[in-house]
Amino acid sequence: MDILYNLKGKIIVSCQAMPDEPLYQEECMLAMMKSVVTGGAGGLRVAGARDVRSAKKHFNIPVIGLTKPEKLPYNWREVVYITPTIKEVDELIEAGADIIAFDGTSRDRGASTLFDFVTRIHSAGRIAMADISTLEEGINCAELGIDIISTTLAGYTVESGEASEKPDFDLLSNLVKKVNKPVILEGRIWNPDEVKKAFELGAHCVVIGSAITRPQLITKRFVEALKG
Secondary structure: OHHHHHHOOOEEEEEOOOOOOHHHOHHHHHHHHHHHHHOOOOEEEEEOHHHHHHHHHHOOOOEEEEOOOOOOOOOOOOOOOOOOOHHHHHHHHHHOOOEEEEEOOOOOOOOOOHHHHHHHHHHOOOEEEEEOOOHHHHHHHHHOOOOEEEOOOOOOOOOOOOOOOOOOHHHHHHHHHHOOOOEEEEOOOOOHHHHHHHHHOOOOEEEEOHHHHOHHHHHHHHHHHHHO
16 A cells, blocks of 8 residues: 555654643644644544544645544543544545544454444545554454554553553553554654664654644653652
8 A cells, every 4th residue: 555655654743632731722723733744644544523524625645533522431441442443443534534544453343343434434444444452453453454553552541551651562462463454553652763663663754743742741741840
């Protein structure tokens, strides 16, 4: 697939904000996307049909689309909340996303199965991307024919345990060895050395979010460093 080939060795930037955050406004998200594309982002990962349409209208780079609830559920470590149903898949397809990202864990997702997700996405001529948290989940998704495996949920599910401060390089390395699919490192990437290490371990590309696009979290790191 040309899109996957074009993403190899690139940095994808996740431009997302929750509805109660200042940057959630459409014009703010567009400004953020313009900024990271100017800086050299090779792709965008955005939440919701609104921002998918905006990204496709203004940029000629691959767009990963997903959905999230307006507020994370109290038991977010236990439930599926990233593109949880086929309805959301259809919304992202209609909006024009090149790649559809969804929860690829082993958790219950109601009436639909992971195979239903990948079948619907492929029938629309789009690329399926599974956000997983464990090696076993990644292997299962690869066997189902999902095109991209991403470490997005490592450390954010009950099955994967508590997140460390660092990216899950062990999961990345094991996935690269075990699955014959492009593997993306995403999650807790804060500096260029971590990006370099990811590519050395065989990552197809790297998704960076908070370190670039969440000013409140960037500021908090500096403030907490002073307290330390």
